[in-house]
Structure formats: C-alpha cells, structure tokens
Amino acid sequence: MRDAVSLNEYRSGEEADTSAVAIDLSNNALPFAPLPSVRTAIANEVQHAAAYPAAAYGTLRSAIARFACCGTDQVVVGPGSVGVLGYLLRWVAGHGGRVVFAVPAFDAYERVVIGAGGVPVPVAGTPSRWQPLESMVTAAGDDAAAILICAPHNPTGEHVSPDEVEMVLARVPRHTVVIVDEAYIEFDRNNDPAAILRMTQRYANLVVLRTFSKAYGLAGLRVGYAVGHADLIGACRSLAMPFGVNRLAVAAAVASLDVVDELGGQVDSVVRARSEFLTAIRGRGIDLADSYGNFVWVPMESPAPLVEHLRASGIAVRSYPDAGVRITVPAVTHIAEVVDVLADGYSRVEALSCR
Structure with a gap:
C-alpha cells in the first residue's frame, strides 16, 4: 500500500x-x-449503447486470432494494452512477484506492477543501450515473475530483434513470463511484425501485448490485447474486468482489422x-x-x-x-x-x- x-x-x-x-x-x-469504414462501424454501434457488450468478446477475439494466426483461446482483450498488462501481472506477480523492466520506460509500467501486487525491478539503461536485455536477465535471476520488454523501446525508439527476445527466453527459467510490449511494432520496418507473435506458439512463457491506440488510431477508445499460451491467457481472462471494453471500442477494433x-x-x-x-x-x-x-x-x-x-x-x-x-x-x-x-x-x- x-x-x-x-x-x-x-x-x-x-x-x-x-x-x-x-x-x-x-x-x-x-x-x-479513423478511416471512414471504422467511423461508420462506431456510428452504427451507438444505437446499441444501452446494451452491454458480449462478455467474452468472441467477435473481437476471433478477428484478432485470424490476424495473429492463433487460437481464440490464446487471446485476451482489455481496456488498452496497459489494462491487459494489469490482468497478466495480477496472475503472474500478484503476491509480491518481481517484475523486471528497463528505465526510462513507459510511465505506466511501475504503477501497473504495484497495482497488481508485484515488486518493480527497474534496470537503468544507458545511451549505449537504453533497454539492456543482458542486464535485465541478470536482474531477473532465477525467481523473477516476469521480464517486461518493450519492442521497439518506448521512449527511445530503440530496436529490439526477435533474436534478442529469443535470447532472453533461452536464459530465464520457464516460470518467468517474458512479456513483449509491441505497442509500436507497426512502425518498426527492421522486423517482421509477426515474428515475435509466432514465437508464442513455441514458448509457453511468452506473451505479446498489442494495442489499437497507436497505428490503428483508436487511443481514445481504449482497447488492446495479448496473445500467448492458452492456459496463461485463460487465467488472465478469468481476472479481466467484466465488460471492460465498451461496444464502440469493440466495433472499431473489429472494423480496423478488416482494413489493415x-x-x-x-x-x-x-x-x-x-x-x-x-x-x-x-x-x-x-x-x-x-x-x-x-x-x-x-x-x-x-x-x-x-x-x-x-x-x-x-x-x-x-x-x-x-x-x-x-x-x-x-x-x-x-x-x-x-x-x-x-x-x-x-x-x-x-x-x-x-x-
């Protein structure tokens, strides 16, 4: 407290x-x-604003699963990727688990870790490497609940390759969840944007966060998602806030995936x-x-x-x-x-x- x-x-x-x-x-x-078709989807949904959204978000999760080439049971949605991160950290670090991340970082990381009941473990970056993955692995040791990697790094824009993420996965224990925040991945022309997403099929302790706030232009509607192993993602859905994503956001996100x-x-x-x-x-x-x-x-x-x-x-x-x-x-x-x-x-x- x-x-x-x-x-x-x-x-x-x-x-x-x-x-x-x-x-x-x-x-x-x-x-x-937002694109005209997305604005139309939002406008059409307004007439249903008196009704709750579908609690399981089946339509949106199915659209994301098609986009990410995974099962719907591997997808959890929430109010922005930061909301989904909160669900995830409550499950993996909610009883004092250590969560490692680089600083400077997205300002919300520390407060989300603390709000979930975890212990922040910030690792200072330097101009030579703002997100020092080797140092983060060392700081994680054998008992960290999670390592949080931002790819590309916010706030510096530093590149993170799939090979570097795989290095982290190879060096941490299987009980340490590696969370890769890809909020800005669409702007990274040095990476295959699906490369780390595909790795979730091989690593049960890898979770990828995505958002509709940046490249999709829906920051004001608050919708994001995570992809990972079905068991871990299912646990996150069990902790998700009921009706946490509103109908307009769902409609906009589904429509956006139709016009990628x-x-x-x-x-x-x-x-x-x-x-x-x-x-x-x-x-x-x-x-x-x-x-x-x-x-x-x-x-x-x-x-x-x-x-x-x-x-x-x-x-x-x-x-x-x-x-x-x-x-x-x-x-x-x-x-x-x-x-x-x-x-x-x-x-x-x-x-x-x-x-």
Whole structure:
C-alpha cells in the first residue's frame, strides 16, 4: 500500500494547461482520424449503447486470432494494452512477484506492477543501450515473475530483434513470463511484425501485448490485447474486468482489422515523416539515433529547460528526467516549425551547459 500511495497520479503527456498547446507531441497519438469504414462501424454501434457488450468478446477475439494466426483461446482483450498488462501481472506477480523492466520506460509500467501486487525491478539503461536485455536477465535471476520488454523501446525508439527476445527466453527459467510490449511494432520496418507473435506458439512463457491506440488510431477508445499460451491467457481472462471494453471500442477494433492494408498506408506516411523529421533535426547539428517508433528521442541529462522552451512556443513533448525528451513525429506540415523551435532550444541548453 505504501508503494501505491507514494506514486503520483498518472498524467498523459502534457495536461497541466492544454490551452497553451498548439502542437501536442507528447502522447504518440496518430495524427489521423479513423478511416471512414471504422467511423461508420462506431456510428452504427451507438444505437446499441444501452446494451452491454458480449462478455467474452468472441467477435473481437476471433478477428484478432485470424490476424495473429492463433487460437481464440490464446487471446485476451482489455481496456488498452496497459489494462491487459494489469490482468497478466495480477496472475503472474500478484503476491509480491518481481517484475523486471528497463528505465526510462513507459510511465505506466511501475504503477501497473504495484497495482497488481508485484515488486518493480527497474534496470537503468544507458545511451549505449537504453533497454539492456543482458542486464535485465541478470536482474531477473532465477525467481523473477516476469521480464517486461518493450519492442521497439518506448521512449527511445530503440530496436529490439526477435533474436534478442529469443535470447532472453533461452536464459530465464520457464516460470518467468517474458512479456513483449509491441505497442509500436507497426512502425518498426527492421522486423517482421509477426515474428515475435509466432514465437508464442513455441514458448509457453511468452506473451505479446498489442494495442489499437497507436497505428490503428483508436487511443481514445481504449482497447488492446495479448496473445500467448492458452492456459496463461485463460487465467488472465478469468481476472479481466467484466465488460471492460465498451461496444464502440469493440466495433472499431473489429472494423480496423478488416482494413489493415489501408491503415498500413497511414503508417507508411508516418514512417516517411519520421525520416524527414530526423533528417531535418540532424541537419541542424543535433545527432539523434534512428527510431523505430512514431517518435524520436533526444537524450539529455537535464531535459527540463528544453521542454520549457518548446512549451513556451506551444509545443508539448514528453520529458524523462535525467534521461531525455521524447517527441512524437509531427504532421508533415508542422515539421519545419518544430525543428526550428527544437534546434533553437537545444542550442540554448547546450550553451548553458558549457558555462
């Protein structure tokens, strides 16, 4: 209880004064509205809003199973992938189990582990490897309940290969569940996006998290899922909140899986914008690593001045104290403006640090 009380309330990106934000690059949301067919599915479902959704989510789980080439008994859905992560951790770590993850990380990881009754085991990354998998395996030892891997890594955009995930699986005991959060996998053009999903057919202690919030553009509807061994996933479903995903979210998710190719076109445009954004930033003398998400990472030990400079110009980003700044890839029409403000702020911070 003390651990939970010590946590601050979770805040999504920059919520303090949204009236001052003209360009919000803090939440990695897709800069597009849902596709017309998805909007139609949502509108058609509104007339049924007085009725509860199907408790087992059979239609959605079947659609996901077809997409992921697995059985419906291997799928659990929930209110965003973070909601599904909560179900999973309550089962595998709910009585003080240790859960290993790298920091910096998605802000929700620590609070979800504590909320599930687990013990967070953060492993510090460095600019040479922000998600140090070897160190995470060492920290897990023989008794960790779970290792949480983000592929690609949030907030740095660092690439994680299927071979690296297989290395972790080969080195941890079978009772340690390896959870791979693939929230941004659609933006990673270095991986076969189904490679780690297929590995769930070979490893009973591997679970893959996916979300409809990022590439599918449904962040406001809160729906995600996990794929894994039927026994483990069945246990998660037994702990799931009844009716935790609303009818509109279910309809939107099912419709989105029917138009994956069209959605892929939107992802392609984000990937092109990411390349343009990185090229423009590097052209201003800021040396950034490649990113495999829909965001870029600016490493710096004291990010607050840069964040404040951007905010003063109406641009919201995500700050990670003592580590850096994560910036969502902006719409193409905003790239030049964001790069100008970023470069100006970065040079000012660099000048101050050299005094």
